[in-house]
Amino acid sequence: MVLGLSSKKEKIDGVAESAGVSLAASAWKRLRRSPVFLTGAVIIGLFIVVSVLSPWLAPHNPSEPMLIDQVVKARNEIPPAQPGHPLGGDLQGRDFLSRLLVGSQQTLIVGVGATLIGLAGGLFLGTLAGALGGWVDSVVMRLVDVMLSLPSLLLAFSIAAMFAKPSQFTVILAVAIVQIPVFARLLRGSMLAQRHSDHVLAATALGVKKGAIVFRHMLPNSLSPVIVQSTLVLATAIIEAAALSFLGLGNPDDRIPEWGQMLGDVQNVFDTHPHLAAYPAICIIIVALGFTLMGETLREALDPKNRR
Amino acid sequence: MALLEVRDLTVVFQRKGEEPFRAVDGVSFDVEPGQTVGLVGESGCGKSVTSLAIMGLLPKRGAKISGTVKYDGTDLLKLSDKEMRDRRGRDLGMVFQDPLSSLNPVVPIGLQVTEVLERHRGLSRKEAMIEAKNLLDKVGIPDPNRRLKEYPHQLSGGMRQRALIAIALACRPKLLIADEPTTALDVTIQAQILSVMKELVQDLGTALVMITHDLGVVAGLCDEVNVLYGGKVVEKAMRHKLFAEPRHPYTHGLLASIPRLDAAPGEKLTxxxxxxxxxxxxxxxxxxxxxxxxxxxxxxxxxxxxxxxxxxxxxxxxxxxxxxxxxxxxxx
Incomplete structure (x- = not known):
């Protein structure tokens, strides 16, 4: 009897506690136990550590053709695996393992850079449309519709091809511009929902200025879907950047290794030396998968409908 | 002259290709300083639309407002957006129905109180913080220093509504509109909130417009009562008169439908x-x-x-x- 009472009390306390836990805290509680999220997080963690430390991890200089004497183009000979070079060399006789490791840096820079620029652009347009409404909203959203109606990869190609001198920056820009409409539409939608919410009405009833209503009351409450989307966009950005480099629209300087470019370079020798393509391809897939796993589980965890 | 004079207030909602709908149809009433006037009626009778029209919070498009709403002699309906924004919160306060959704979930309570003080009274953040603490104290929130730093979800329902009242009264508005302030609360908290409001209205001499469908609230708080039906006032009387001798069949029905403590067991509600x-x-x-x-x-x-x-x-x-x-x- 006494026992039953106390367990009931605990239950009530438990409910009260969970009602007082913030969205972020309860999301983290569920994420910690999700194997999918952990897998993604481990992949991303390793990827970031490797790319930051790659200059020291790489056994050799990735741009020095140290095995060039073993390359015989006419007989299609490429340096095989050998002591000191566990994955052998590439077409220019450079250490393949070092190039793979250092290549992760470009992927990280381009992926993060493109996502951040895309996010900034999307935040700007989305806030503009969601806060001002009316004709501004219509104009911005039609622009977004036009951009979304083009296949994203095709749009990225066209933008990248517009630049006379391709470089790392043009790749970032091309990929970023493609992501802007995704963010803009998402933010605008959640800003609209906020605009008709009770607390915005209450703030208006207190005479709070328009700017403060937008930036203090609407925007912070609209951000969580956008943040989740950005982890998913990271995956797309990495794949799209790799695709651009693969097609030769990336950085033309092949001394700096990049996975997409490494893939493109070995197209002619693919049937005899498939490993040269397989390694960078697997790297791209694993990293993109890591971001996707993390983003999807994050979205599920932050969805208020899935709470408890 | 009364502090608030509402004359012939009419709100028509019109959408393209649809019949216009008269939500409020020629409502008139006065509120004196220190007086509490009730607007009573069931859902959809135009209570909330009346309050939103007075505050100028109805959407510009789709809602046609006519009549006059004179506050201290100026017609609020004729003011520009900016003038109206300066008055809201300073001269006119409003307390909403659902205290949780009416507070910004990602901003600490303190900032939501000081925001109004900084906006209308030009206080610095520091001064506003001290004033905010006094305000929370006044509405009976214990340990205000701690509560100021907390987020709305960390407060109980009663405390949230107290906080909302504190925010609405931060700049000592001469008129306070309360739109069903107790509906989302349980009965014991309702009584507390009502007594807080009653005290504040008496202390500050605030004119209060109380919108409710709860006749218990009316009986406890209001001096004059307007019973609304279908957007029109059907009966307007002083509280005692209305409760003692309801004359309109609707008012009579509302009063008759309340469960009574002295009813015989098994007696059906009417x-x-x-x-x-x-x-x-x-x-x-x-x-x-x-x-x-x-x-x-x-x-x-x-x-x-x-x-x-x-x-x-x-x-x-x-x-x-x-x-x-x-x-x-x-x-x-």
Whole structure:
């Protein structure tokens, strides 16, 4: 009897506690136990550590053709695996393992850079449309519709091809511009929902200025879907950047290794030396998968409908 | 001259290709400083729209507002957006129904209180923080220093509503509109909130417009009561008169439908028949006629005029005679 009472009390306390836990805290509680999220997080963690430390991890200089004497183009000979070079060399006789490791840096820079620029652009347009409404909203959203109606990869190609001198920056820009409409539409939608919410009405009833209503009351409450989307966009950005480099629209300087470019370079020798393509391809897939796993589980965890 | 004079306030919602809908239809009432005026009625009778119209919070497009809302002599309906924004929060305060959704979930309570103080009273953040602490103290929130740093979800329902009242009263508005401030709270908290409001209205001399469907709230708080039906005031009387001798069949029905402590066990409740959906348009007679136990033939032919009769304003062809028992019992 006494026992039953106390367990009931605990239950009530438990409910009260969970009602007082913030969205972020309860999301983290569920994420910690999700194997999918952990897998993604481990992949991303390793990827970031490797790319930051790659200059020291790489056994050799990735741009020095140290095995060039073993390359015989006419007989299609490429340096095989050998002591000191566990994955052998590439077409220019450079250490393949070092190039793979250092290549992760470009992927990280381009992926993060493109996502951040895309996010900034999307935040700007989305806030503009969601806060001002009316004709501004219509104009911005039609622009977004036009951009979304083009296949994203095709749009990225066209933008990248517009630049006379391709470089790392043009790749970032091309990929970023493609992501802007995704963010803009998402933010605008959640800003609209906020605009008709009770607390915005209450703030208006207190005479709070328009700017403060937008930036203090609407925007912070609209951000969580956008943040989740950005982890998913990271995956797309990495794949799209790799695709651009693969097609030769990336950085033309092949001394700096990049996975997409490494893939493109070995197209002619693919049937005899498939490993040269397989390694960078697997790297791209694993990293993109890591971001996707993390983003999807994050979205599920932050969805208020899935709470408890 | 009263502090707030609402005359002939009419709100028509119009959408392209749809029949216009009169949500509020010629409502007039006065509020004096320190006085509490109730707007009572069931869902959809135009209570909240009236309050939003006074505050200028109805959407520009789609809502046509006519009549006058004079606050201290100036017609609020004629003010520009900017002038109105300067007055909201400073001269006119409002407390909403649901305290949780009316607070910004990602901003600490303290900032939500100081925001108004900085905006309208030009206080610095520091001064505003001290003032905010006093305000929370005044509405009876214990340990205000801690609460100022907390987020709305960390407060209990009663405390949230107290915080909202503190925010609404931060700049000492002369007029406070409370739109069903106790509906989302449980009964014990309701009583506390009402006593807080009563005290503040007395201390500060605030004029209070109380919007509610809860006649208990009216009985405890209001000086004058306006009973709304279908967007029109059907009965306006001082509280005691209204409760002692309801004359409009609708008011009578509302009072008769309240469960009574002294009723015999097993006695059935007496609801008002039908629903708002049965209303007829006011142009064709009395909107309440289809549900009215006192309805005569004239009720569905002639719009009842608003008349000063029986010591009150009444809009009825066949008022209830004092002493009539509750309307006939309807099997539920």
């Amino acid at each position: 609801p008002i028949k039908g629903s708002v959906a049965d209303n007829i348009p006011w142009e064709h007679g009395c909107a309440f006629a289809p549900r009215c136990p006192n309805a005569l033939d004239v009720c569905v032919q002639v719009t009842p005029p608003e008349e000063d009769q029986l010591g009150r304003l009444l809009r009825c062809h066949n008022p209830v005679v004092p002493g009539t028992p509750a309307a006939e019992e309807v099997p539920v």
